[in-house]
Amino acid sequence: MTTRRALLGSLGGFCLAPGAVAQPASRSVRVAAIDWAAAESLLALGIEPVAVANTGLYRQWSTEPALPPTVADLGMPEEPNLERLLELRPDLILVSGWQVALRQTLARIAPVQIFSVFESNRTPLSNALAKMRALAREFGVEEVGAAFESRLEHGFEQSRKRLQATRRPAVLLAVLLTDGMRITIYGKGSLLGDVLDRLGLENAWTGAMPVFGRITIGIERLLELPDFWLLYMDQGHRTQVALQRLRANSIWRALPAVAAARVRPIAAVWPFAGAPTALRFAGIVTDRMSGGGAGHG
Template identity: 40%
Template sequence: MRWLFFAFLLLAGLAQADGRQPRIAVIDWGLTETLLGLGVTPIAVAQTEGYRRWVQAPELPAEVIDLGLRIEPNLELLSEIKPDMILITPQFAASRAQLERVAPVHMLAIYTPEAEAYVGAQRVTRELAELLGRQAEGEAMIARIDTQMARVKQRLATRDLPPFYVMTFLDQRHVRLFGKQSIYQGVLDRTGLRNAWTGPTNYWGFSQQGIERLAEQPSAALLYLEPMPPGTEDGLAGSALWQQLPAVREQRLYGLPPVWSFNGLMAAERFAYLLEARLAPESEQ
């Protein structure tokens, strides 16, 4: 709608003219972390406790208002807090018409069929930075993270590392394996690491598989992201199939703190940092 387009231009102009940042409500966690990376704190975010559990960094300030479920945000609360704009991704497009009754809605897509997630995350960072009059901060953020990728690649280049299955557990028998199109693949490519999963992936860059698939590359290591679903750790301890996997038997198993699988550049930066800390700890230098 034309009025929305002009509203965005007006908001961006206000931010540049008097230094006031728009009051922003966000439905998606990837856009939330990108905003925080640009130095902008949203006034409200959907499922704040979920963000703190699954995303963790950048830290979400305590004063940010919880809007309820991402798929069904609290419209009454949104109307009360009167945001200047609402940010969503195509995943939550079904709510757009309702949200537009409250404030102008801007939809940005990190994940698209046309580009890998890392490139999409860079594009969304620039789009948000331009919208908010923070282009310098956006370019600095992109450059900093690219520099970190190159530094981690240099550190890991001296180590003889196997290919990695990158995964999250669904239960004791099933995992999501991340590959092409995932934000993790973008980090692996830029840090010189190899992905053991070369099979097909969906729109989000993962494929749901049984744990028996983890034996297909016997020399690979397993890299899993926490948290595990309840009961999974105990179930794996009693699973003969899991215990006989080459990577488990030979102790090539690496657990990492949470990194949200569907986020942008800040998640990529966190993943690279965690890889470096786990695979090339300072104590081994």
Template identity: 35%
Template sequence: MATILVPVNAAATPAVSRIAVLDWGWAESLLALGVQPTAVAEAPLYGDRVVVPALSSETIDLGLRSWPNMELLRSLKPDLILAQAGYGVSQARLNEIAPTLALPLYSAERMPLVAAEAALKEIAARTGREEAAIDYLQRAHARLETIAAKAKAYDGRPLLIIKFTDDRLIDIYGEGGLFDDVLKRLGIVNAWDGATNNWGFATAGLDAIARYPEARLIIIEPGPPGRFLQSTLWQSLPAVRKGHVATIPPTWVFGAFPSAMRFAEVIREGIGIA
């Protein structure tokens, strides 16, 4: 996999030093700017779901992203709180603790990659990391262009991107999601043409996979429990019978710009783009 994009001036001191983050997308964005947050909601799970860029082992866990430990948050006396607009605790209530930047990511506009870039720039402006943001985004866009150029050699088979919720239900990622935005940038077709919610996915049964027999199936780890992938039901699906299945490492489906870059890299490897 390509080297993770990290700003060359990551060691510089940010304009604000104690930052509490209630959304993993903003945590990874802050890390991409070379700033380690003081506290992050559900910090122990971040490494499993988001993976990179990595949080410091000293990061304080603030509890649930949807409902953090408000007493702990207040006791930390942060200089800044980063939250996702329209999710979890209201900005008005968070402002009672510390100045809060609540930014949109997944919304009715359904353009998360554009929103993620705008948010990264806004976080950079608020933390005095504008040059780091310019550096990061320049290299990120150049990398996306490189992968897109190499993707022209791909066989053109549409991708059906799924994540198991159990051994019978899957989330399928399509229009309005971060991964769909990345596929568009890479010139790769997303097979899913069904309806999706504001987060860019639909929940369906395995019969949905069977409706796309020519697609290449992309499974986001972790896969289903037990030996389900060896079951007769799974093996009967057209894409499975034809060997058109690839598994990619955990990648945060509701992430921001760094998650978009991770997805571009893991999908490149998953479908064999050199």
């Protein structure tokens, strides 16, 4: 078994400057994506990555575009399998901003680029689209990238038209926690919050948000908010446990949204993803708020 120390030592022949950037000329270039937003963006551009971190979990969260079965699994994104990556001999490795600590090590295998969705200079969706355009230019598939953006804009436009048919209260996007006392919500600064903005929907949470645009709060704070719909991401068994405990909570039962059956499950998406997930999430929200399914509060 090759040890991590021995493997790092063997990478000397592949050493490149940490800031080196590849200039791929065609979609035949072999790209490894440690970051999932980068992986789905490549797929949307018609470029199949040779490897992605934790492919099993990726397929659970990101169903479209589908990840081909031939894509190699690099293990956990926090500590990708360097031996497997070396065997695959990629020409380029894409990582997220939060994975920047890996850059120096990975750059000894292949040039590394940062695919960061969460930067302070723009909204997450704008960042994701800008990074996707850059990839399209590097791979010479600008027309594919432009076609995707047209589909994105058309999808948002169609969703807005459907939602404008009926006046709706603000929306709270949430993940229910299993303690039955807290929820995690997504607001300004999150990719999911950006989607609400593009759909013309008001986010019920207007308070301060930390990095990544999500915050965990006690459900008692929901009593302070004006009328809203609560859309929670269904994470299977964890969500069922949370709902069971919430239904026994008098504060939860006192929420107007719960009493009016405006609490609805939606398909879970990876909240730190890119533009393809934003497009899919827009459809999920629109379907649910246009009458797709009954409340489950």
